[in-house]
Structure formats: C-alpha cells, structure tokens
Amino acid sequence: MSKSWTISKLNLKQIKPAYFITGLVFILMLASYITFLFVPVNADNSTVSLWNTITLLPIFAAILIPSNNLRKTINLGAKRSDFLKGSVLTYIILSALTALVIVIFHFAVDQYLKFGVLDMFVAFGFFSHNVIITFIQIFAFLLFFSAFVHTLVMTQDRWYGWLIDLLIIAIISVFTPITILRRALVWFFNLIIFGNTAWQIISCIVLAAIIYYLSKPILNRKKM
Numbered sequence: 001m002s003k004s005w006t007i008s009k010l011n012l013k014q015i016k017p018a019y020f021i022t023g024l025v026f027i028l029m030l031a032s033y034i035t036f037l038f039v040p041v042n043a044d045n046s047t048v049s050l051w052n053t054i055t056l057l058p059i060f061a062a063i064l065i066p067s068n069n070l071r072k073t074i075n076l077g078a079k080r081s082d083f084l085k086g087s088v089l090t091y092i093i094l095s096a097l098t099a100l101v102i103v104i105f106h107f108a109v110d111q112y113l114k115f116g117v118l119d120m121f122v123a124f125g126f127f128s129h130n131v132i133i134t135f136i137q138i139f140a141f142l143l144f145f146s147a148f149v150h151t152l153v154m155t156q157d158r159w160y161g162w163l164i165d166l167l168i169i170a171i172i173s174v175f176t177p178i179t180i181l182r183r184a185l186v187w188f189f190n191l192i193i194f195g196n197t198a199w200q201i202i203s204c205i206v207l208a209a210i211i212y213y214l215s216k217p218i219l220n221r222k223k224m
Contacts, residue, residue, distance in 0.1 A: 007073055007086025008093065011061070014069050018060035025053045036113075049119040051105045058094040058142050062149035065090065070154075070219075080219050087150065088212055095142035103135045124193050133197060140204035144192060147208040151215040 029050045036047060065087050073083045102121060110117045121127060126137040191203045 003082045004085040004089050007078060007082055008089040010073065011065050011069055011086060011090040015061045015064045018057055018064055021060055022053065022056045025056060029053050047117065049110055049117045051102045052120055054098050054101050055142065058091060058098055058146045059149055061094055062091065062146040063153050066150055066154040084216060084219055091143060091146040095139050095146060098142055099135050099138035102138055103131055129197060136201055137197065140201045144204035144208040147211040151211050154215060154218050
C-alpha cells in the first residue's frame with residue numbers, strides 16, 4: 001500500500017496540465033455564472049453547471065498518467081504492477097473528490113440560483129436520490145470512465161489500440177441506425193447511467209475493475 005500511495009502522490013503532482021485546463025474552464029464558466037447574476041432573469045437564462053467542469057480533472061488525469069507518468073515512474077525504479085495500483089488509487093481519490101465537490105455545490109449553490117443550471121448528473125437522474133447515494137453514483141461513474149480512458153490511452157502505441165479506436169467509431173456509427181444494435185447500445189447506457197441505481201453503481205465499479213485487470217497485460221507489453 002505504501003508504494004501505491006507514493007506513486008499516487010507522484011501522479012497527483014505530475015498532472016499539472018490537468019489542473020491548468022480544468023481551472024481555466026472553471027474560470028470561464030465562473031464568468032458565465034457571474035454574468036447571469038447581473039442580468040434580468042428570464043426563461044432563456046441558463047448555463048452549464050459550473051461544478052460539472054471539475055469532471056475534466058479525472059478525465060485529463062487518465063490521459064496524462066499513462067502517457068506521461070508511466071515512463072517517469074518506471075525510471076524511478078517502480079514496478080509496473082505498482083504503477084497500476086498507484087494509478088487506480090489516484091483515480092479513486094480524484095473521482096471521490098470530484099463527486100464530493102459536485103454534490104456539495106449542487107445542493108449548496110445551484111439549487112438557489114435564479115437562472116437555469118444544466119447539470120449532466122441531474123439529466124442522468126443521479127440527483128433524484130439522497131446525498132450519499134448521489135455521491136456514490138457519480139464516484140462510480142467517474143471511476144469507470146477513468147479506467148476506460150486510462151486503458152484506451154495505454155493502447156495507442158500498439159496496433160490493437162488503433163483497432164479499438166476503429167471499433168468504438170464503428171459502434172457509434174453502425175449501432176445507432178440499426179434497431180437491434182441500437183437497443184444493445186441503449187441497454188449498456190442504461191446499465192452504467194440511467195438504469196436502476198444499485199445496478200448502475202455495481203456495474204460501473206465492476207466494469208472499472210475488469211478494465212483495470214485487462215490493462216495489466218497491455219501495461220506489461222509497453223516499451224519504456
């Protein structure tokens with residue numbers, strides 16, 4: 001656990017571009033919030049939730065950690081298995097903190113604003129439950145998404161990475177027009193986002209664990 005925590009702390013220090021991009025988008029959205037506070041209220045006054053911008057942090061972290069931090073970590077003498085464990089811990093921390101910020105400020109700020117706020121997690125139905133369940137739902141979803149992005153980025157220097165990219169494009173372009181395939185796609189999104197609360201949480205966490213497990217052989221074959 002000590003090695004995982006050390007690598008996790010190193011990861012958190014080495015993702016400055018993720019902090020910068022997230023902070024920049026946050027400031028731009030904050031300007032939108034402030035503007036709406038000083039304009040007449042009408043039905044057209046709405047903006048994307050300021051706190052949704054924080055979700056960029058775990059996503060960009062999942063891009064930077066396998067692409068930039070892996071080589072640095074291995075060169076410092078860490079094992080690949082330690083890197084993976086440390087990365088998982090990093091995503092757990094970032095997903096939890098992001099979920100906490102979103103939940104706190106949704107209930108403490110967004111609900112009391114005079115203008116409309118478009119929150120993707122409200123659209124997902126996560127805020128139809130109590131604070132704790134909402135936090136767990138957002139955390140599980142972000143952890144799953146981080147696992148997916150992390151593993152996808154690790155494959156990009158191999159032929160099967162390009163194959164996965166093409167497969168994702170094919171799924172989006174081919175599955176959507178065909179009814180049977182579209183139903184399969186809808187079933188998947190219902191599983192990880194819109195479906196039963198318990199199944200949504202369980203499926204996101206289980207899928208994240210599976211993806212991280214499948215990333216082990218990919219990591220072992222990476223050239224340093």
